Amino acid sequence: MNFKVLLFAAAGLLAVILLFYPPDLARKGARDGLAGGPVPAPSFSLHALNGEKIHLADFRGKVVILDFWATWCPPCREGIPELNRLYAEYRNRGLVVIGVSLDRGEPEEVRRFLEQRGAEYVNAMGNEEMFQAYSSLPGLGKIQGIPTAFVIDREGRLQKKFVGLTRKQTFEAVIKPLL
Amino acid sequence: MGSKKICLLRFDFVLAARAVVRHTPRFLCAWPPTEAWVTPTFYENIFNFP
Numbered sequence: 001m002n003f004k005v006l007l008f009a010a011a012g013l014l015a016v017i018l019l020f021y022p023p024d025l026a027r028k029g030a031r032d033g034l035a036g037g038p039v040p041a042p043s044f045s046l047h048a049l050n051g052e053k054i055h056l057a058d059f060r061g062k063v064v065i066l067d068f069w070a071t072w073c074p075p076c077r078e079g080i081p082e083l084n085r086l087y088a089e090y091r092n093r094g095l096v097v098i099g100v101s102l103d104r105g106e107p108e109e110v111r112r113f114l115e116q117r118g119a120e121y122v123n124a125m126g127n128e129e130m131f132q133a134y135s136s137l138p139g140l141g142k143i144q145g146i147p148t149a150f151v152i153d154r155e156g157r158l159q160k161k162f163v164g165l166t167r168k169q170t171f172e173a174v175i176k177p178l179l
Numbered sequence: 180m181g182s183k184k185i186c187l188l189r190f191d192f193v194l195a196a197r198a199v200v201r202h203t204p205r206f207l208c209a210w211p212p213t214e215a216w217v218t219p220t221f222y223e224n225i226f227n228f229p
Contacts (some may be wrong), residue, residue: 075184102188145185164185 011116038157039140040068041122041150042133046100054098054124056156062096063178064152065171068126068134068143069100071113075165076147080117082168086175093144093179094154097121100148102131153178 041064043056056064058071067083069076080099087097099121101110107125114123134150140161151160151174160174 070186073186075186078184141187145187147185 006169028079038153038159039137041152041156041158042130042137044130044133046126046130047107048122049107049114050122054122056152059098059152060156061154062094063090063154063175065095065097065149065153065175066134067097067099067147067149068102068131069099069147071105071110072103074144077117079147079165080114080119082166082171084118086121086168086171090175090179095175095179100126100130101171102126103157151175151178 041056045053045055048054065083065086067079069079071077080151083097085100087095099114099119101107101123103110103125110123110125131143137158140158145163147162147165149162149166149171151162151171153159159178162170
């Protein structure tokens with residue numbers, strides 16, 4: 001009898017902990033984490049799928065959306081048309097969208113995948129160094145899921161972190177004042 | 180903030196339990212573990228953010 005009571009009490013306690021425990025992903029600070037103001041975006045050097053090498057410094061003076069994604073991620077795939085529309089509408093005002101694929105397969109497979117999906121913006125294969133750099137930003141928390149997107153302003157500062165599938169209008173609210 | 184669709188990059192028992200308690204998992208992320216250089220994700224779900 002006492003054992004059953006203890007068991008129920010333990011189960012109840014566990015349920016309460018699970019419901020209210022605030023992991024990084026759900027913590028407000030980990031979502032955008034820029035209450036202390038913008039921080040410099042970590043520099044990176046990546047191989048774009050069109051064969052070029054791209055560096056963050058190349059885009060100084062532009063507003064950059066850096067989108068971490070993968071081909072096996074359904075919400076990432078759902079986000080491609082959103083980013084496409086965003087890029088088409090704002091590219092002339094200085095918006096650059098860079099998709100960073102976390103796939104480990106051949107870049108050619110990713111390139112074909114994007115071609116089938118009609119992605120118009122720049123895409124590159126990510127690497128662990130870059131992933132770790134964007135995963136250890138003070139106040140922003142780790143990248144715990146994808147898609148995760150960062151908005152970088154014209155001065156190369158991180159302005160916003162979006163976790164999960166983000167719609168065009170949500171991006172717009174952040175990028176419009178920056179453009 | 181509303182709901183978000185996301186693929187987790189690592190398994191987290193707490194997140195998984197919260198997801199099950201608060202929402203119904205929609206579908207698994209179709210990941211081939213050998214092709215993900217980050218710790219592979221286990222499921223796709225919808226989380227409510229504060």
